[in-house]
Amino acid sequence: MSRLRILLTLAWLAWAPCPASAAPPAPVNEWSLKAAIAYNLLLFTQWPDEERWAPGAPLVWCVDPASPWWSALQGLQERPVRQARVAMRALSRPADTAACQVIQLDAGLRQASRQGAQLLIAEGREASAPWAVRLAVQGERVVFDIDLAGLRAGGLQISSKALRLAREVRE
Template sequence: MLISSGVIRLILLSALLAFSPLVQAQQQAPESELKAAILVNMLLFVDWPTQASQPTDRLTLCYLDSGPVAMVLDHLNGKAIKGKALQVMRVNVNMVTGCHALYVSPNDSTALARVIPSLRTSGVLLLGDSRGYLQRGVMINLDVDDGRIVFDVDLRSARVAGLVMSSKVLRLARKVVE
């Protein structure tokens, strides 16, 4: 008995559809990789004031704790952002003024209270991914909502720090605090 090419195609299509959830699950990036990519891409939509303490030939993204997102950020070191090389580095709470952006992880909750007062007007973009961080002064905070990574923006804190955020990023935000 001969099987027509149409029947063979139908069988192959059915097999592919049956395995597609497995393929999609394997291709989906881990949450830490998605968050790190979003955080780095946010740098494209921010303009910094000229600060003597910040380098002008590169964008410096700092972090305090070496959690999963910070480890992925390290792998993005050297990436070109706005025509400048991205420098990713771990710092302590006393060395954050030389950074363009500071990522604070869920493990940095106690350090955040020490960092916020010194950075209010420093021109440093504060990035985080923990519930409640937006209310504590973090300017862009990631969250997981219905299985998707979303972000909220505290535009007031960004303006006080002298940062200008593109309207493009504000339109994509789940919530903007003005």
């Protein structure tokens, strides 16, 4: 089993409730599952200047605090991404994205002008460009799409393992 599949399975298990013998299982929180998948995709993404990051350096993930992503992403604070650590940053205006390595695009932050090596993560099919990763719900599954042009525009690379698991890969 590939490392990404193992990580996605573990992420799902971490957020899935333990079944009680008499009670039906509670539904998995959609936003927590999306956050886990987005985090796992960071593990397969390479930033161009990453080798110069100091051990424990923050990997700044910017998100609108009014977004449904905000509370789900808070659980990822300080999680490791190779030698860096995830650092969530509240951001409600696209003009403040210069310090972000990851930008969560949604209703509050619909568009962000890329300022260097930034991974733009969008939500749903209606997400407008530019984006590099787009998460969506298809049936009862959370799926993701990858836009290679969006990755290249930020100087980013993603593992072929992640590309194989994507629902759609755009050139």
